[in-house]
Amino acid sequence: MRFESVLHRFTRVAGAASVSLHGRLVVRAARSSGLSGNHIHSYSSSPSCGYRLSHQLGKSRQELSLLTWESEVVGSSLGTPREATCGWWVPNREGRGQSDGRMATTAALARVSSQAAWVKSACGAVADDCRHDCTSSSSLAPRVSMPIRLESRGSQKLASSSSPIFSERKHFVQGSRAIRSTTLPIRSFPEHGCRRSMGARCEAPQSTASRDPPAARAAETLEKAKEAAHIPYVAKMSNKNILRNLSVAELYEQAIGDEDDNFIVSSGALATLSGEKTGRSPKDKRVVKDEEHQHDLWWGKGSPNIAMDQYTFMANRETAVAYLNSLDKVYVNDMFIGWDPEFRVKVRIVASRAYHSLFMHNMCIRPTQEELDNFGEPDFVIYNAGKFPVNRLTPGMTSATSVDIDLRRMEMVILGTQYAGEMKKGLFSLMNYMMPKRGVLSLHSGCNMSADGDVSLFFGLSGTGKTTLSTDPNRLLIGDDEHCWSDNGIFNIEGGCYAKCIDLSKEGEPDIYNAIRFGAVLENVVFDPHTREVDFTDGSITENTRASYPINYIHNAKVPCVGPHPKNVILLTCDAFGVLPPVSKLTLEQTMYHFISGYTAKVAGTEVGVTEPEATFSSCFGAAFIMWHPTKYASMLAERMQRHGAQAWLVNTGWTGGSYGEGHRMKLSHTRAIIDAIHDGSLKDVACTTIPIFNLQAPVACKGVPPEILNPVNQWKDKDAYHATLKKLGQLFSNNFEKFEVYEAGGETRRIDDRILKAGPQLK
Numbered sequence: 001m002r003f004e005s006v007l008h009r010f011t012r013v014a015g016a017a018s019v020s021l022h023g024r025l026v027v028r029a030a031r032s033s034g035l036s037g038n039h040i041h042s043y044s045s046s047p048s049c050g051y052r053l054s055h056q057l058g059k060s061r062q063e064l065s066l067l068t069w070e071s072e073v074v075g076s077s078l079g080t081p082r083e084a085t086c087g088w089w090v091p092n093r094e095g096r097g098q099s100d101g102r103m104a105t106t107a108a109l110a111r112v113s114s115q116a117a118w119v120k121s122a123c124g125a126v127a128d129d130c131r132h133d134c135t136s137s138s139s140l141a142p143r144v145s146m147p148i149r150l151e152s153r154g155s156q157k158l159a160s161s162s163s164p165i166f167s168e169r170k171h172f173v174q175g176s177r178a179i180r181s182t183t184l185p186i187r188s189f190p191e192h193g194c195r196r197s198m199g200a201r202c203e204a205p206q207s208t209a210s211r212d213p214p215a216a217r218a219a220e221t222l223e224k225a226k227e228a229a230h231i232p233y234v235a236k237m238s239n240k241n242i243l244r245n246l247s248v249a250e251l252y253e254q255a256i257g258d259e260d261d262n263f264i265v266s267s268g269a270l271a272t273l274s275g276e277k278t279g280r281s282p283k284d285k286r287v288v289k290d291e292e293h294q295h296d297l298w299w300g301k302g303s304p305n306i307a308m309d310q311y312t313f314m315a316n317r318e319t320a321v322a323y324l325n326s327l328d329k330v331y332v333n334d335m336f337i338g339w340d341p342e343f344r345v346k347v348r349i350v351a352s353r354a355y356h357s358l359f360m361h362n363m364c365i366r367p368t369q370e371e372l373d374n375f376g377e378p379d380f381v382i383y384n385a386g387k388f389p390v391n392r393l394t395p396g397m398t399s400a401t402s403v404d405i406d407l408r409r410m411e412m413v414i415l416g417t418q419y420a421g422e423m424k425k426g427l428f429s430l431m432n433y434m435m436p437k438r439g440v441l442s443l444h445s446g447c448n449m450s451a452d453g454d455v456s457l458f459f460g461l462s463g464t465g466k467t468t469l470s471t472d473p474n475r476l477l478i479g480d481d482e483h484c485w486s487d488n489g490i491f492n493i494e495g496g497c498y499a500k501c502i503d504l505s506k507e508g509e510p511d512i513y514n515a516i517r518f519g520a521v522l523e524n525v526v527f528d529p530h531t532r533e534v535d536f537t538d539g540s541i542t543e544n545t546r547a548s549y550p551i552n553y554i555h556n557a558k559v560p561c562v563g564p565h566p567k568n569v570i571l572l573t574c575d576a577f578g579v580l581p582p583v584s585k586l587t588l589e590q591t592m593y594h595f596i597s598g599y600t601a602k603v604a605g606t607e608v609g610v611t612e613p614e615a616t617f618s619s620c621f622g623a624a625f626i627m628w629h630p631t632k633y634a635s636m637l638a639e640r641m642q643r644h645g646a647q648a649w650l651v652n653t654g655w656t657g658g659s660y661g662e663g664h665r666m667k668l669s670h671t672r673a674i675i676d677a678i679h680d681g682s683l684k685d686v687a688c689t690t691i692p693i694f695n696l697q698a699p700v701a702c703k704g705v706p707p708e709i710l711n712p713v714n715q716w717k718d719k720d721a722y723h724a725t726l727k728k729l730g731q732l733f734s735n736n737f738e739k740f741e742v743y744e745a746g747g748e749t750r751r752i753d754d755r756i757l758k759a760g761p762q763l764k
């Protein structure tokens with residue numbers, strides 16, 4: 001059901017409906033309209049419809065239920081509705097202008113609040129004055145809403161809130177809290193010990209800064225920064241109910257007990273909705289530009305780093321911490337990233353949603369109980385308050401979303417997006433800063449290894465095949481997305497995988513399919529409300545449906561996720577123009593040129609606003625996450641490839657036989673056959689044809705791939721169109737590369753090596 005038709009139906013039934021400033025559906029029900037909550041409810045609460053509808057409206061199902069309620073209030077004869085005084089969460093607060101201020105009433109709040117347990121879960125937080133209403137107004141028990149809610153997931157919860165089963169359950173939850181919950185501060189910043197030494201191994205926390213020079217320095221720098229930025233104080237986590245390091249089962253219970261958007265599907269995975277944002281928000285990703293880091297980081301054209309000052313960071317941090325403190329409970333995970341103990345980083349994730357906690361439990365490296373006991377202070381903290389918007393009036397904010405990193409504070413703040421990928425990619429950005437600083441190359445790549453230790457890297461922008469191709473039944477999986485190459489070899493940054501699962505099938509990708517079981521998180525998928533079978537072909541919520549699972553759910557995962565130096569470096573390009581060959585063998589210079597260019601496509605859904613494949617140049621095949629200038633990563637890659645004799649390949653996982661819209665996506669079976677041939681060595685010395693303009697060497701034969709596919713011109717009906725498109729792409733490469741010919745990095749002006757420049761398309 002499209003949003004417009006939902007709106008239309010509401011308008012027809014209720015007499016008037018509109019969308020508030022924040023995209024909330026506001027229903028105006030005249031007293032005589034006869035609107036009953038059932039009407040709205042019937043759209044909003046069944047698992048099948050409500051789940052999707054709530055996504056389409058960008059609202060949680062609880063919020064839709066609130067709308068049900070309010071329409072009841074307005075539609076009833078409770079007297080003149082009064083304006084709500086209570087906080088930001090009242091749905092039609094922003095809709096006031098459109099609804100004559102008559103929608104949110106104290107009476108409505110009283111009703112809502114009378115079901116405190118439900119409301120708290122529905123709204124995430126209840127302001128103190130609402131709590132007051134809650135006790136004083138239970139006599140205003142809803143007249144018609146009760147039976148309505150009895151039909152739904154939310155209703156079950158509401159019904160049970162007064163039943164003995166519910167109290168028992170609550171007891172149980174509280175019981176488990178008693179063990180886990182703690183009121184320890186999230187972090188004793190700035191006094192804590194070892195955090196400042198940029199990825200240096202953390203010893204047990206030190207009590208005095210003087211024993212730890214980096215910490216002392218950091219504290220001093222922060223004090224100076226605070227003074228300079230006029231930051232009067234640093235907000236602290238004071239939530240009294242911090243649920244730390246819950247187990248998977250506990251997180252399932254929390255997720256299902258607290259929110260209506262979570263379901264167990266038939267395979268045992270937890271299906272959830274990420275709300276309005278179902279992909280990353282790169283235009284809202286900000287990094288604090290401070291004295292200490294400004295010369296290290298990449299700024300300007302092509303860079304993903306939008307500069308922010310520390311004061312603005314602190315303002316957003318304040319909002320996030322205040323929001324998290326206002327909640328009934330928050331979830332905290334203490335985790336590691338980086339499988340090589342020498343480069344391991346301790347991270348703490350503070351989140352409002354149990355699903356976010358489970359996601360990070362899957363995606364990071366899970367400490368043993370002993371490691372948890374000795375965890376001490378984290379090196380980096382994420383405050384995920386994504387359910388709450390950023391204050392748009394804060395200078396520099398351009399939307400309700402902001403994803404902010406402060407390298408001096410070693411913190412990340414998320415506001416206005418619940419897409420879980422922001423957290424994992426935020427940590428990746430952190431590693432993309434910290435690791436090169438320590439002489440270690442960070443890579444946006446998957447990685448696998450043969451039984452006899454031949455390692456391959458699969459670079460690729462999101463959605464172009466890293467997870468799919470690195471998950472190979474014949475090889476050991478080291479990781480699907482983020483790695484580092486140090487003098488010790490390769491190590492995975494993460495402890496889990498985050499696979500795109502649109503059109504996933506058991507036959508096509510059995511390992512990923514089988515990994516989606518108890519413990520896995522399924523984001524934004526559609527499933528049958530009764531059987532709970534997931535329909536992986538359904539992209540009606542988003543094309544960017546995702547599954548997150550611990551790496552050990554892949555039967556041939558290599559744990560610990562480390563390996564020797566790579567033999568093959570595979571650059572995955574998703575060519576939306578359909579002119580690049582399925583595979584070509586690269587010289588070292590070509591590897592540098594293509595790595596810096598990062599030509600590929602953004603696939604639908606991975607970023608907000610991308611609805612169909614969009615050609616792009618994404619340096620290092622992951623520009624959205626890199627922190628230094630791309631040439632730093634490129635030169636580190638070249639040096640390592642030379643030192644360890646690695647061969648590079650450009651593999652087109654995108655279109656063939658025409659551009660997107662005319663041609664078709666390269667068959668996965670063909671790409672897999674190509675990868676097999678790279679691994680068995682049969683492509684190394686095979687004869688090649690030269691692709692004009694790009695001077696790429698495309699093998700003429702490859703086991704499992706029809707030879708005519710290997711030269712893309714054969715696939716185009718209109719050969720002239722092929723050559724014209726190839727030339728056009730060459731021109732785009734050349735235009736894009738201009739900014740790398742002479743560039744600013746490390747505070748100085750540099751010029752790219754001529755040999756790299758000549759390895760690109762030659763247009764004359």
Ligand SMILES: Nc1ncnc2c1ncn2[C@@H]1O[C@H](COP(=O)(O)OP(=O)(O)O)[C@@H](O)[C@H]1O
Pocket residue numbers: 460461462463464465466467468469480481498499500501502652653654665666667668669671
């Ligand atoms: N030829 C191909 N090679 C790789 N992936 C393909 C191909 N054709 C279609 N796909 C699909 O593209 C998507 C790639 O996603 P994924 O492997 O998760 O990307 P990444 O890990 O790079 O973000 C999967 O849904 C996969 O089934």
Ligand SMILES: C=C(OP(=O)(O)O)C(=O)O
Pocket residue numbers: 279280421422425461462463481498606
């Ligand atoms: C999670 C993401 O990346 P990837 O597809 O590479 O996992 C993302 O871009 O949001």
